[in-house]
Amino acid sequence: MMKEFGFVLQALLWYCQGKLALPDPVLPSGMAPDGFLGYAVNMVDLDSHHIHTVTSAGHGLRETVLYCLLGELQVYKTREDMLAARACIKHGAISLDGGILKQNGVTSFGVGNVEIRFPVAENLEQPTSTNVVEVEKQIEEKKSKLKMINKAIESANKLHGKSVKRFKRTKKSMQKLLENIRSSQEQSPSPMKEGRQLVMASSSQKRKPSNKTTLPIMSLPAQDPSAPMQIDKKETSIVMKDETQIGGFAQAESIIIYTKRLQDDLHVMGMKIKQHEEKMKLLKSQKNKLQESILDLQVMLGKYHSSSTTPAAANDNHSQEETTENILQCKKSAAGILWQLKARHGNQVADLPLTKDVVGIVAMLGNVDDDILSRVLSEYLGLDTMLAIVCKTYDGVKALELYDNEGCINLNSGLHGLGTSIGRKLEGRFLVICLENIRPYAGEFVQNDPQRRLDILKPRLPNGECPPGFLGYAVNMINVDSTNLFCLTASGHGLRETLFYSLFSRLQVYKTRAEMILALPCITDGAISLDGGMMRRTGVFSLGNREDVDVKFPKLSVTSGLPESYLETQRQINEMKWRQENMEEDLKREEAQWDNAKFNFDRKKKEFIKFLADSSTYATQATQHQILGAQNRFTSS
Numbered sequence: 001m002m003k004e005f006g007f008v009l010q011a012l013l014w015y016c017q018g019k020l021a022l023p024d025p026v027l028p029s030g031m032a033p034d035g036f037l038g039y040a041v042n043m044v045d046l047d048s049h050h051i052h053t054v055t056s057a058g059h060g061l062r063e064t065v066l067y068c069l070l071g072e073l074q075v076y077k078t079r080e081d082m083l084a085a086r087a088c089i090k091h092g093a094i095s096l097d098g099g100i101l102k103q104n105g106v107t108s109f110g111v112g113n114v115e116i117r118f119p120v121a122e123n124l125e126q127p128t129s130t131n132v133v134e135v136e137k138q139i140e141e142k143k144s145k146l147k148m149i150n151k152a153i154e155s156a157n158k159l160h161g162k163s164v165k166r167f168k169r170t171k172k173s174m175q176k177l178l179e180n181i182r183s184s185q186e187q188s189p190s191p192m193k194e195g196r197q198l199v200m201a202s203s204s205q206k207r208k209p210s211n212k213t214t215l216p217i218m219s220l221p222a223q224d225p226s227a228p229m230q231i232d233k234k235e236t237s238i239v240m241k242d243e244t245q246i247g248g249f250a251q252a253e254s255i256i257i258y259t260k261r262l263q264d265d266l267h268v269m270g271m272k273i274k275q276h277e278e279k280m281k282l283l284k285s286q287k288n289k290l291q292e293s294i295l296d297l298q299v300m301l302g303k304y305h306s307s308s309t310t311p312a313a314a315n316d317n318h319s320q321e322e323t324t325e326n327i328l329q330c331k332k333s334a335a336g337i338l339w340q341l342k343a344r345h346g347n348q349v350a351d352l353p354l355t356k357d358v359v360g361i362v363a364m365l366g367n368v369d370d371d372i373l374s375r376v377l378s379e380y381l382g383l384d385t386m387l388a389i390v391c392k393t394y395d396g397v398k399a400l401e402l403y404d405n406e407g408c409i410n411l412n413s414g415l416h417g418l419g420t421s422i423g424r425k426l427e428g429r430f431l432v433i434c435l436e437n438i439r440p441y442a443g444e445f446v447q448n449d450p451q452r453r454l455d456i457l458k459p460r461l462p463n464g465e466c467p468p469g470f471l472g473y474a475v476n477m478i479n480v481d482s483t484n485l486f487c488l489t490a491s492g493h494g495l496r497e498t499l500f501y502s503l504f505s506r507l508q509v510y511k512t513r514a515e516m517i518l519a520l521p522c523i524t525d526g527a528i529s530l531d532g533g534m535m536r537r538t539g540v541f542s543l544g545n546r547e548d549v550d551v552k553f554p555k556l557s558v559t560s561g562l563p564e565s566y567l568e569t570q571r572q573i574n575e576m577k578w579r580q581e582n583m584e585e586d587l588k589r590e591e592a593q594w595d596n597a598k599f600n601f602d603r604k605k606k607e608f609i610k611f612l613a614d615s616s617t618y619a620t621q622a623t624q625h626q627i628l629g630a631q632n633r634f635t636s637s
Contacts, residue, residue, distance in 0.1 A: 018051065018060050022072060025088040033088060035081025040073040040094070041066045068539060079407060086437065097407045100429070105437035105502060106388070109334070109401040110409070110429040262608040269601040276594035283587045292458060293576055320554035323363055327387065327551055334400070334430035335361045335387035337419045344422075354418065357396025359435070359488070362388045362503070365495055366478035367554045372530050373509070377474055378552040380528055380536075381503060386551045388431035390499060392489060397434045433499060435489050441497035451476075452485050452496055459508060459522035467522060469515030474507040474528070475500050479556065 019042040027033055037043075044066055054060050071091035076082040079099030082089075086101070093101045100108035328343065330336040339361065342349045349355050359365065363386045368374045378386055391397050402413040409416060419426040444455040453476040458466050471477075478500050485494040506525040510516040513533030516523075527535045534542040 018046075018062055020063060020067065025074060025085065027085065027088050033076070033081065033085035035077035035095075036085065037075045037077060037096075039070075040075050041070045043075060044070075064539075068537070079403070102431065103502070105434045107397055107432045107434065108429050109415075109432055110426065258611065259608075262604070262611060265604055266601065266608060269597060269604060272597045273594065273601055276590055276597055280587065280590050280594060283583055283590060286583060320364070320367070323551060323554045327361060327363065330387060330551070331424050332419075332427045333387055334389055334415050334419075334426060334432075335363075337415060337422065337424050337426060338389060340422060340424065341418065354399055354414065357391050357393055357399070359390040359392060359484070359495075362386055362390060362433070362499070363551045363553060365390065365484065366480055366500065367556050368477060368479065369556055371555045373477060374553040374555050375546075375548070376509075376528050376530060376532070376534075377477070377504075378549040379547055380474075380507070380526075380534060383549050383551060384429075384431055385503065386549060388433050390433045390435065392434075393436050394434050397432050400432055433502070435493075435495075435498050436491075438498045438502045440489075440491070440493045441501040450482075451479060452494060454497065454501065456506060459519065461519070461522055467510075467515065467519035469511040469529075470519065471509045471511060471530075474504040474509055477509060478504075478553070 020039070022039050022042070025033055025036060041062065044062075046061055050061055052060075055064060073091055074082075074085070074089055074093040076085065076093060076095045076099070078097050079095045082093045082095040082099045082101060085093070089101060092103045092106075093099075102108055324339065327335050327339045331340075338355065338358065341355070345352075362381070363378070368377065389400065391400075400414050401416065402410040404410050411417065411420065415430075416426050441454055446453045446455045454473070456473055456476070459470060461467055475496065478496070480495050480500070485496065486492070488494050489498060508516075508519070508523055508525075508527040510519065510527060510529040510533070512531050513529045516527050516529045516533045516535065519527065523535065524538065526537050526540075527533075532546050536542055
């Protein structure tokens, strides 16, 4: 009884904690990864006074704050279990023995110690051996039930497939039957035609004499002219019926003709509406292309103004030599040790087994046009990421740090052994990025761009306009060396669509913090501004003073003064704005014509529907009356 109460209590606590129903990870083989303990977002228990803290939309702390920080971070028992499960890890993973996988392709090596941690709940009941055996027994029972359910699913799928095939056969036969019925109906005469044929047959039989027999000529008795003429009532009724039928047929013909005319009018009006819609679509497409071109040119001028009007830009040009010197000053970092080795041995480093797969350090794999932008982007990434080592394959990642049989770091091998050998003991953690494990950008590239920038759609406010102050996407503001633009990985990808897209994603860059805040509705993956504003992701702001990062992206050396194409670019912008204004006038005129055509179409449509409603009752009654009259004349003859 107590055991059942314990399970009920656990379920109640789970429900009260509001833990997320995330699906367990599955390997490509269909099996669950070994050592998986759960998702980190569900392993943090909320305090009782925070469980019911919700936003105005009704969301709690777990699905907002904790999920924003941890995402679907997976937790494993050992580092080996975590690395074996890389194929099904999306938002990163950690292991209880210190393994950290920040995201796909980014591994954190070394040993770290954080002073501020989540508190551990007190008075937790320690699991006993009996409880463990009971839990293992329940796991085996659930696995056997799962196998039975899988078999039932397979059999249900087979029955479903058979039912689908049977349904398709029945559907096919029914379609054939309906086609036969339609064809037979088309071949058989309509009731109106039958009525006309019957009337013509009866009148011809009464008027046309027989060829085989001749009637005798008899003298009729003389009749007094003053006497009233005797009229056969039957013949009178036949004549009246004939006139009624002729009038009914004429009325039916007029209905058909007028219906056809209304249908033709509706068709013509519908074609006009379609033409206006196609022209409006074309004008809107041309308008969007013009806006994109204007925005691209404004971004070019905006970069020039941001670099030339800022006083710090004239005095602080961060060169590649300064970046190298700052990396070497980080003596106890993995990047400092690796760069010290390169400084001593030069190009021979590329032939060493330890470093032959290393592409370089993040800070040295790109440069920017503006020192202000270099400072902001470097601060956004942080020193650890700027000093991250980039490898092509996972074999290169494994060579940098080895472990003993107990899972502890082997300090005599890899970068740890290299640091010890040159008098620089490696301390703390360091990041290693594996290019082959990064999900690359899947879109198109800017055409005829030697830098192969990503063709990402510009952000749009709810009113459809591009936000003011937008300078571009950070991933496209990094200049990549030509040797690293193509075929750096086995799948043919370069650094921009792998490394820098993984680091920046669709991070937007604005001139000022105020313009960045105004653009919040169209920011999805964070934003930064040249005056220090920073939003790391949706809803997460970085406030306070700027933190100057020593290791920054180097700045390209450029000559001062106006670019040669500056005035030409400004002229193109003015011309495109003039074309855009004319196009907006054309679009307004086309929309007015479309509204008029739509109004006429709706009015004609209502007229057509009303005419059909008024004439349907009369047409039905007239047709029935004509058929009955024809049948009566035929039988009476």
